[in-house]
Amino acid sequence: MTRSDARKPESDPLPYLSSIELNRDGVFKNGVSGTVTSVSYFKEYVTHFSIWLYSEPCMKVWFNAGGEADTEQTIVITYSECHFGGYRPWFLCPGLRGHYCKQRVGKLYLYSGEYACRRCHNLTYKSRMRNPRSIITSLGSLMDNQTKAANLMAHLRTVSYAGLPTKKLLKIYKLIGDNEKLSTNVSPERMRKELGMKT
Numbered sequence: 001m002t003r004s005d006a007r008k009p010e011s012d013p014l015p016y017l018s019s020i021e022l023n024r025d026g027v028f029k030n031g032v033s034g035t036v037t038s039v040s041y042f043k044e045y046v047t048h049f050s051i052w053l054y055s056e057p058c059m060k061v062w063f064n065a066g067g068e069a070d071t072e073q074t075i076v077i078t079y080s081e082c083h084f085g086g087y088r089p090w091f092l093c094p095g096l097r098g099h100y101c102k103q104r105v106g107k108l109y110l111y112s113g114e115y116a117c118r119r120c121h122n123l124t125y126k127s128r129m130r131n132p133r134s135i136i137t138s139l140g141s142l143m144d145n146q147t148k149a150a151n152l153m154a155h156l157r158t159v160s161y162a163g164l165p166t167k168k169l170l171k172i173y174k175l176i177g178d179n180e181k182l183s184t185n186v187s188p189e190r191m192r193k194e195l196g197m198k199t
């Protein structure tokens with residue numbers, strides 16, 4: 001793990017579109033329309049899509065990324081031949097803010113209000129690293145600490161012994177202090193920023 005990796009957001013918890021999963025549902029055969037729903041950071045993201053199979057096959061997607069108006073993107077579809085016959089569909093990454101990327105990918109991630117490939121979003125795989133500062137990790141530690149503190153409180157019979165605070169009380173203080181630091185990591189402002197939400 002390099003230093004720059006630690007600042008990259010993880011790609012796994014983000015909403016995504018997978019050409020393999022959509023192909024399994026048969027959407028590329030007949031040019032159908034539908035929706036993909038994913039849950040990320042406790043929020044539900046609904047992406048509507050419509051497949052066009054004319055001269056340049058593409059997938060039109062529209063979704064609400066937190067702002068007033070829906071965002072619309074057009075994703076070009078390309079096919080590769082499979083070993084055992086048939087074709088596998090891929091997305092050509094639409095890139096960010098109009099900068100066409102064209103990278104052939106199986107997954108596009110919704111981050112900062114746009115679908116794009118891992119490279120465009122500067123995302124890294126969860127398996128390659130654990131970002132200790134990620135919101136989900138912080139939230140998990142926060143909840144663990146809360147449970148631990150509550151358990152200690154439930155068994156706290158005395159707060160001081162021989163004029164000094166008891167070990168249990170000190171442990172509770174430490175957990176509360178840790179949670180104060182962690183709560184700045186999971187602030188609503190930071191969540192909105194990470195997700196590229198306007199409101």
Ligand SMILES: [Zn+2]
Binds near residue numbers: 095
């Ligand atoms: Zn890209």
